[in-house]
Amino acid sequence: MKALLTITLSLFALSSSTLSLAQEQQQSPADFVNPFVGTSNFGATHPGAQYPHALTSVAPFNVAFEHEKLNKFEKDAAWNSRVYIHENKFLTGFTHVNLSGVGCPELGVINIMPTAGDLELDAQKYGSTYSDEHAKPGYYQTTLDKYDIKAEATSTLRTGLSRYTFNAGQGNIILNLGLGLTNETGGSLKIVSDHEIEGSRTVGTFCYNPQDVRPVYFVARFSKPAKSLGTFKKMPKFTGVEGEWMQNNDSIKSYPNYRHVMSGDNIGAYMRFDTEAKQQIEVKVGISYVSIENARQNLATEQPTFAFDETRSKAKKAWNALLSRIEVQGSDNNKTLLYTGLYHSLIHPSIIQDVNGEYPIMSQQHTAQVGNTQGKNRYSVYSLWDTSRNLHPLLSLLYPEIQSQMVDSALAMYQESGWLPKWELLSMETQTMVGDPATAMIADTYLRGVDTFDIEQAYRAMQKSADTLNNNPIRPENQDYLTLGYVPVDDEEPYDGSVSTSLEYYVADFALGSLANALGHEQDALKYLTRAQGYRHLFDNDTGMLRPKKRSGEWPTPYDPELGRNFEPAPGYIEGNAWNYRFYVPFDIPGMIDLLGGDSRFIDALNATFATNNFDMGNEPDITYPYLFNYVSGQEHQTALNVQKLMAQHFTDQPAGLPGNDDAGTMSAWLVFSMLGIYPVSPGDMDYATSSTAFDKVTVHLDQAYYPGKTLLITPLAKDQKQPMLNNKTLTNGFVTHQQLTQGGSLKLLAPVE
Amino acid sequence: MKALLTITLSLFALSSSTLSLAQEQQQSPADFVNPFVGTSNFGATHPGAQYPHALTSVAPFNVAFEHEKLNKFEKDAAWNSRVYIHENKFLTGFTHVNLSGVGCPELGVINIMPTAGDLELDAQKYGSTYSDEHAKPGYYQTTLDKYDIKAEATSTLRTGLSRYTFNAGQGNIILNLGLGLTNETGGSLKIVSDHEIEGSRTVGTFCYNPQDVRPVYFVARFSKPAKSLGTFKKMPKFTGVEGEWMQNNDSIKSYPNYRHVMSGDNIGAYMRFDTEAKQQIEVKVGISYVSIENARQNLATEQPTFAFDETRSKAKKAWNALLSRIEVQGSDNNKTLLYTGLYHSLIHPSIIQDVNGEYPIMSQQHTAQVGNTQGKNRYSVYSLWDTSRNLHPLLSLLYPEIQSQMVDSALAMYQESGWLPKWELLSMETQTMVGDPATAMIADTYLRGVDTFDIEQAYRAMQKSADTLNNNPIRPENQDYLTLGYVPVDDEEPYDGSVSTSLEYYVADFALGSLANALGHEQDALKYLTRAQGYRHLFDNDTGMLRPKKRSGEWPTPYDPELGRNFEPAPGYIEGNAWNYRFYVPFDIPGMIDLLGGDSRFIDALNATFATNNFDMGNEPDITYPYLFNYVSGQEHQTALNVQKLMAQHFTDQPAGLPGNDDAGTMSAWLVFSMLGIYPVSPGDMDYATSSTAFDKVTVHLDQAYYPGKTLLITPLAKDQKQPMLNNKTLTNGFVTHQQLTQGGSLKLLAPVE
Structure with missing residues (x-):
């Protein structure tokens, strides 16, 4: 229906080697990206660290729990499909599998949170406001006000890598499988050693049609061996005599040094460390939708050490290659x-x-x-x-x-x-x-x-x-x-x-x-x-x-x-x-x-x-x-x-x-x-x-x-x-x-x- | 402090060969045992099938759910340490690890229940009254009134074996990891094939002092391949918009044909069969406190086929050897x-x-x-x-x-x-x-x-x-x-x-x-x-x-x-x-x-x-x-x-x-x-x-x-x-x-x- 067009070729072409040089000297395309765009007005994007088309990303998670002053939007109160909402102020960790820009709540799990001081395992209590946010393709950082911990994240295709800068004292890193944007429940984990946790979390039932689910498997490794560790679980509400006897009735129960497999709707694990001023502890998480073994192999292949800065740089390069x-x-x-x-x-x-x-x-x-x-x-x-x-x-x-x-x-x-x-x-x-x-x-x-x-x-x-x-x-x-x-x-x-x-x-x-x-x-x-x-x-x-x-x-x-x-x-x-x-x-x-x-x-x-x-x-x-x-x-x-x-x-x-x-x-x-x-x-x-x-x-x-x-x-x-x-x-x-x-x-x- | 006693040897001795002969001709010691003794008045024994000093037993479980008319004693309403209470009338399955005569609620898990007709996965609804109970060492039987299913159980040291006699129609066998006498929660399972389920259930915290727990592992095999199968899970209660959208808000959600691992507080699996009149389907369950692999090996060693009558006979013999x-x-x-x-x-x-x-x-x-x-x-x-x-x-x-x-x-x-x-x-x-x-x-x-x-x-x-x-x-x-x-x-x-x-x-x-x-x-x-x-x-x-x-x-x-x-x-x-x-x-x-x-x-x-x-x-x-x-x-x-x-x-x-x-x-x-x-x-x-x-x-x-x-x-x-x-x-x-x-x-x- 449209008229024929006459075509003339342009002779202009910037070679990619010239481009790379130019990028180094000036702002590259990735430098212009603002990952916060779409984190309000139901955009449902997140500012977390991610590779292009990646299996894994590391996103700040601030949609758990209603909070009159801090959290305007709670994940379950509305049909919320976002792990991160710009107006919210109460952060309860960083999630390692996330969707971007979708309209139903799904994924937003494998949640890791650093805290300091006495161990608190209730996310509603250990959550924190945060400030000094900064995000660029493949990198996210913020400071957790409550603990004065600087939290940074970067990632590869199938692994997330977080770096937490603690003050002198007691540092804690909590892996919480209970929290999730998904409405699906259930997870399983095992502390493998003083620096490794493995497990799975059920996700799925996107938009509830049909009711299908899958496990997502993970292996998390810590750059420093924990001084003490354990698992935890939210216990159900008991009434009557048992309610009186239960030490953790309708609350979080901890299992210090527990090394067997633990399964449940709301479970997690923690690692505790003695920290010096400015001490950095890193956590790398390998993800797989096939098996724990594959998650471990993904981690070993893509993040064999804890190369934070190199990983960040590679992620930026991967983005620039496409952008x-x-x-x-x-x-x-x-x-x-x-x-x-x-x-x-x-x-x-x-x-x-x-x-x-x-x-x-x-x-x-x-x-x-x-x-x-x-x-x-x-x-x-x-x-x-x-x-x-x-x-x-x-x-x-x-x-x-x-x-x-x-x-x-x-x-x-x-x-x-x-x-x-x-x-x-x-x-x-x-x-x-x-x-x-x-x-x-x-x-x-x-x-x-x-x-x-x-x-x-x-x-x-x-x-x-x-x-x-x-x-x-x-x-x-x-x-x-x-x-x-x-x-x-x-x-x-x-x-x-x-x-x-x-x-x-x-x-x-x-x-x-x-x-x-x-x-x-x-x-x-x-x-x-x-x-x-x-x-x-x-x-x-x-x-x-x-x-x-x-x-x-x-x-x-x-x-x-x-x-x-x-x-x-x-x-x-x-x-x-x-x-x-x-x-x-x-x-x-x-x-x-x-x-x-x-x-x-x-x-x-x-x-x-x-x-x-x-x-x-x-x-x-x-x-x-x-x-x-x-x-x-x-x-x-x-x-x-x-x-x-x-x-x-x-x-x-x-x-x-x-x-x-x-x-x-x-x-x-x-x-x-x-x-x-x-x-x-x-x-x-x-x-x-x-x-x-x-x-x-x-x-x-x-x-x-x-x-x-x-x-x-x-x-x-x-x-x-x-x-x-x-x-x-x-x-x-x-x-x-x-x-x-x-x-x-x-x-x-x-x-x-x- | 007591006076010296004079000793004389009795010459009386009945040879054990004479004894065995006598046993065959008349009632053996095991025939006199009444396993219902202690199932009321807080005795906390159970009438289920068990070997002496066994790792596994198969006990009727009738303490879940309050019921005005049927269940006088509910497991959580009091400090109930019993999987079976004689006064109760509402049975919701057979449990495969059980304690006898203790004062705190523990174990009473790996619960299997036969039902008939349409599939109902809520134990409160699929439970049944029962009649025609009979128990002897190593054997238990009853008839589930609601379904007219005869349920029998026997066991070896580390395996349970149940035999369900169905009528013509649709038979269902439900493995429910949510039900448990223990107040501990959490389990994980996987349907391995159309006739095998494996998994684990957390137990422990006996008397809540200290709060230590362990997984108990199981492998359940069915004598007939299921025509259809699936897993299920109790979903949490959502409110607001999500509550309206959730198809299984605060209720049981089923996952037909789901074959991945599933974990949670209240999960289970089911196998469905077309049954003929008087058709018997057997379920054997191997238990281990070490691993699923060991549970499978226990099953393969102690119950390689589905030898119900032989197993029952061996159990009786084992009891008589001691009694x-x-x-x-x-x-x-x-x-x-x-x-x-x-x-x-x-x-x-x-x-x-x-x-x-x-x-x-x-x-x-x-x-x-x-x-x-x-x-x-x-x-x-x-x-x-x-x-x-x-x-x-x-x-x-x-x-x-x-x-x-x-x-x-x-x-x-x-x-x-x-x-x-x-x-x-x-x-x-x-x-x-x-x-x-x-x-x-x-x-x-x-x-x-x-x-x-x-x-x-x-x-x-x-x-x-x-x-x-x-x-x-x-x-x-x-x-x-x-x-x-x-x-x-x-x-x-x-x-x-x-x-x-x-x-x-x-x-x-x-x-x-x-x-x-x-x-x-x-x-x-x-x-x-x-x-x-x-x-x-x-x-x-x-x-x-x-x-x-x-x-x-x-x-x-x-x-x-x-x-x-x-x-x-x-x-x-x-x-x-x-x-x-x-x-x-x-x-x-x-x-x-x-x-x-x-x-x-x-x-x-x-x-x-x-x-x-x-x-x-x-x-x-x-x-x-x-x-x-x-x-x-x-x-x-x-x-x-x-x-x-x-x-x-x-x-x-x-x-x-x-x-x-x-x-x-x-x-x-x-x-x-x-x-x-x-x-x-x-x-x-x-x-x-x-x-x-x-x-x-x-x-x-x-x-x-x-x-x-x-x-x-x-x-x-x-x-x-x-x-x-x-x-x-x-x-x-x-x-x-x-x-x-x-x-x-x-x-x-x-x-x-x-």
């Missing part, structure tokens, strides 16, 4: 926003395999079988309803070798469990959210030229999701969908989103049909692309909305398109209302324009969405909408204007600088694309809608193993120029294709409105 | 009382080593080290404050080879931990009760001629307890005791029993002094025997009581000798009042007679004890008192009369047929001795006081590896004869020595009063 794929010239504030956004886009999916390649396989039967990646990465934490929209396209553009392995992992899950993932966590399919986003993600990846995975197997997997009529965990109600052309509202268990589900199926079918075309499967292509057009069944000419429809073809009444705006249940819609989903056929906006009665009515409807506050920057279905102005010739400046406005309004260099949950990096990926000035309109559609770039110059280093171009340069046009240009040829509308961009060259976009 | 050391002629009722008493005397101490000889060593440092018995038994569960009085003397008389190994185990504990045991449980010193009873037990054993242990090491161990002034865990306040001659009341943390403690030290010192004499250590003998006389410091001439005394020598006032009668705290006395302890210098009753002002005053005081209801048959300090009449010439018939009266009053062939806690067999040992007509007056004193025998004829088969005699025959005198006779020579008073009896021969005792 520097984009080089920018512009304001420090914009650099911070961009690199922080890119940082948050490089956390999930995260690896799950151990250094020996072992990982827990995904099985419908929940068997505890172990697979081996044979040298590849096995990724986990697939929040595909979110990330299929823009995060994976971003990875395809910038890091195709990583995205390809993410597809590999998804295909391995298909091999193991029989189905592609939907919302996968630690090899568990959580069935969170709706649709068939793996199909959208995989087809999109291949169409972008990232084809280093088994496309034949992938195609079979996607077809299975698309065509299995019954007992289809990916596409429930697929028989109705295929028969009627939409998922009818009739059988909704209250509010499971028949419209939303249908729309996701159309998106997936469009992507699959486009892939079928590319693979030369013409009949398949026709079939799936026709299915994608089924959205027209749900278009209600009277309201101009995509509306829930009965099996009989009738519209159920009454109908309120505003219902669902505040996340209250709304028949037909998941996480949104009719407005939020109004234009959610991103693969066929021209078709939607037709349905709505032409360009003018479409622009009116689009404007009305923003004007009536029915646009939600914080949720995925509508995040493409600010870019939809491009579909009407002459309205492209509206896209630039709206995107700029939304960035200014929702994205800042502050803890509240994300518009709600980062959604495993989806919001951040939106920001990264938007700051570059391009946005992928739909999975399977190779068009990027253009807006304005936030920088004086952007250099994207392309991976030449995948793309013909070496670099893509993006710069702003002069203020009076209103037509974007690719390689000095005018783009006659506001779109440019992925294939054009990955040829490399120079893209000139509208100057920002000031 | 038949005493043969009797008399009423069936008396046979039941005697053999049930002997059965209860042969449960603790019980073995703790695995088939490979491994056991958890006793360490002050709680290190999880493992020892190896090298073919011997390692005994555990030493309730020595109780059992040193009569149970170990009974074992020395009847089973010297067993008693010798019990001393060996106590000495191994000394080697491992530095101290002899006091109240040892699973290689943990619980420090329950007072005194130095291991010294009394070991010295007594040696003096009885059971000398097949390392007496030199034993003597060093006993001297360490006796002579270590400070930090002496066996004899706290030993410095005061040695300086003043008694433990002063001054430093009592309210009511820790200065008089009781002193009296126990005197008893131990008497035994140790007597041993020193026997070993030729004359100076030591003088020292310890002199110490034993220290009781005179506590004798208050005004009240005629052994009374708490201050360090200054003053008696604290006010003073009420009745205080403590109902187990309320009484300064100076543990578990009793001044009356209960009044004559508790069993090694020197003649001395006490002198202090009290002569025979007549002594007899008056003794009679007053019984007359004023200040004698407590259910507690140890005074259980020798009915025999003390023998110390006054001409009063011997009073002993016979009192003992007969107490037996009739407190010991019956009924669930309430024990006078309170059996105290690890101490009450039962009292009954056995009393029915024979002899009673060991004091540890270290080789005199038995005689009373009357309850039988027409008693034949005690002596162990000729230890004793010169082959059999000891006890018969009643004619009613008009008032002087007991040994080998047809009149005993001039009511005593006979252990050495006399173990020569073998014929003892004729007073005829029972009718």
Whole structure:
């Protein structure tokens, strides 16, 4: 639908050796990252130390216990999915497995806390306020006020390393398996020696659907042998005579020097040390989802000594290696926003395999079988309803070798469990959210030229999701969908989103049909692309909305398109209302324009969405909408204007600088694309809608193993120029294709409105 | 102090081959045992299947949950030390490690319950009433009314075997690690296959002093592979938003087909089967205190198949091998009382080593080290404050080879931990009760001629307890005791029993002094025997009581000798009042007679004890008192009369047929001795006081590896004869020595009063 573009290659390219030198002399991309962004306003990121796509991170944990003055948000009082909340002030340790930017409480366990003086084992009592916080990629530090202990953390892919600086006296380090962001309970530990503890903690049941769990295994080693040690456990509440006799009724009971295995809901271990002034004691923790032995091997391989500064330096280098794929010239504030956004886009999916390649396989039967990646990465934490929209396209553009392995992992899950993932966590399919986003993600990846995975197997997997009529965990109600052309509202268990589900199926079918075309499967292509057009069944000419429809073809009444705006249940819609989903056929906006009665009515409807506050920057279905102005010739400046406005309004260099949950990096990926000035309109559609770039110059280093171009340069046009240009040829509308961009060259976009 | 006795050997001896033949033709001793005796009136025995001195037993568990109509006694509402209470009616499974006759709640875990129909995992809901109970040594059966399932249990030394007979339909077997008599929590399990579960459960903190715990490991195997299986866990109570979202808030959550390790306070696993009418499914459980691997090896060795009937038969044979050391002629009722008493005397101490000889060593440092018995038994569960009085003397008389190994185990504990045991449980010193009873037990054993242990090491161990002034865990306040001659009341943390403690030290010192004499250590003998006389410091001439005394020598006032009668705290006395302890210098009753002002005053005081209801048959300090009449010439018939009266009053062939806690067999040992007509007056004193025998004829088969005699025959005198006779020579008073009896021969005792 868009005019052909003329392409000219840019000759500009900064060699990576020059870049490294430049980095040393000036601030590197990692230096601009502000890990506190997203730690307020429900962003659900954390400022802890982490590697890109790491299995382990070390995050400050400040969400346990209500506290009138210190803790505004308590982890269980609300649906809190955050290990760290900027407004909170009461810290109870550092957790070693953490999720970033998700919407349900999970992980946030293997909690280690340093204290001083007499041993207190009740976290509510040993917790402390903290100050002097500082965080950079791969490093976090703070000072625990109550004990005047400086706590620092860094990490490798599979190990955390903390360094605690004590004063003279008695230092204590407490490993608490009871505390956890997860609502799942249960752990087991054993003090192996005076400087080692091993064990496991149960996690899982993400969003409680389904109720599946897994153990996470750990080995913690201390840089100094403990002078004394022990375990502890919260005892239940006894009443009557036993309540009187129990020395630890409904309270913490300690087991000095206990060396056997200890299991329970709320257990822990402690190590005590005589400390001199400024004495540093380090704790390294190896994590595995396979076994204690693997956790120990991960630790031995990645952190054989206690090399804190070297580890911190390596982590920063690992971040810079990825962040520097984009080089920018512009304001420090914009650099911070961009690199922080890119940082948050490089956390999930995260690896799950151990250094020996072992990982827990995904099985419908929940068997505890172990697979081996044979040298590849096995990724986990697939929040595909979110990330299929823009995060994976971003990875395809910038890091195709990583995205390809993410597809590999998804295909391995298909091999193991029989189905592609939907919302996968630690090899568990959580069935969170709706649709068939793996199909959208995989087809999109291949169409972008990232084809280093088994496309034949992938195609079979996607077809299975698309065509299995019954007992289809990916596409429930697929028989109705295929028969009627939409998922009818009739059988909704209250509010499971028949419209939303249908729309996701159309998106997936469009992507699959486009892939079928590319693979030369013409009949398949026709079939799936026709299915994608089924959205027209749900278009209600009277309201101009995509509306829930009965099996009989009738519209159920009454109908309120505003219902669902505040996340209250709304028949037909998941996480949104009719407005939020109004234009959610991103693969066929021209078709939607037709349905709505032409360009003018479409622009009116689009404007009305923003004007009536029915646009939600914080949720995925509508995040493409600010870019939809491009579909009407002459309205492209509206896209630039709206995107700029939304960035200014929702994205800042502050803890509240994300518009709600980062959604495993989806919001951040939106920001990264938007700051570059391009946005992928739909999975399977190779068009990027253009807006304005936030920088004086952007250099994207392309991976030449995948793309013909070496670099893509993006710069702003002069203020009076209103037509974007690719390689000095005018783009006659506001779109440019992925294939054009990955040829490399120079893209000139509208100057920002000031 | 007693006159010399003339000895004549009895020629009577029934050969053991003749005995076996006789057993086959008529009821064997085991057939007379009623395992329900002691399951009411706080006896704390259980009717479950068990081997003599076994590590494992399989007991019905009916003490969970309050139930207005069904469960009169709930395990946590009172200080309940019983897995099974006869009055209760609500059964929630069968437990595989159990204590017998103790006074604190411990063990009662590894709980397995069969159910039928839909799967219910909440024990409060799946529990059932039961009927048609039957129990014999090594066998228990009942029918679960709710499911019409016949449940049978038998066992070997280290394994339990249950057989459940289902109806046609759906059968379920639930392993619940949450339920437990112990107040300790926490377990871990893993479903290994469709017919095997392994795991561990924490137990310990017996009487909460000190707070030490241990894991008990298990492997459970099923005779039929499960059709479906899973684990479950009790979830905590969440409030607010999370409470609304949680599908299993404050309730049981199941994890179908979960195969990873699961840990927690309240967890379990289930196996489900399609069953035909009368289908029997068996579950065998191997137990170990060392490791899961050892539990599996115990199971493979002792129960390689599912040989229920053979196992039951072997268990009965093992019991008969021990019970038949005493043969009797008399009423069936008396046979039941005697053999049930002997059965209860042969449960603790019980073995703790695995088939490979491994056991958890006793360490002050709680290190999880493992020892190896090298073919011997390692005994555990030493309730020595109780059992040193009569149970170990009974074992020395009847089973010297067993008693010798019990001393060996106590000495191994000394080697491992530095101290002899006091109240040892699973290689943990619980420090329950007072005194130095291991010294009394070991010295007594040696003096009885059971000398097949390392007496030199034993003597060093006993001297360490006796002579270590400070930090002496066996004899706290030993410095005061040695300086003043008694433990002063001054430093009592309210009511820790200065008089009781002193009296126990005197008893131990008497035994140790007597041993020193026997070993030729004359100076030591003088020292310890002199110490034993220290009781005179506590004798208050005004009240005629052994009374708490201050360090200054003053008696604290006010003073009420009745205080403590109902187990309320009484300064100076543990578990009793001044009356209960009044004559508790069993090694020197003649001395006490002198202090009290002569025979007549002594007899008056003794009679007053019984007359004023200040004698407590259910507690140890005074259980020798009915025999003390023998110390006054001409009063011997009073002993016979009192003992007969107490037996009739407190010991019956009924669930309430024990006078309170059996105290690890101490009450039962009292009954056995009393029915024979002899009673060991004091540890270290080789005199038995005689009373009357309850039988027409008693034949005690002596162990000729230890004793010169082959059999000891006890018969009643004619009613008009008032002087007991040994080998047809009149005993001039009511005593006979252990050495006399173990020569073998014929003892004729007073005829029972009718």
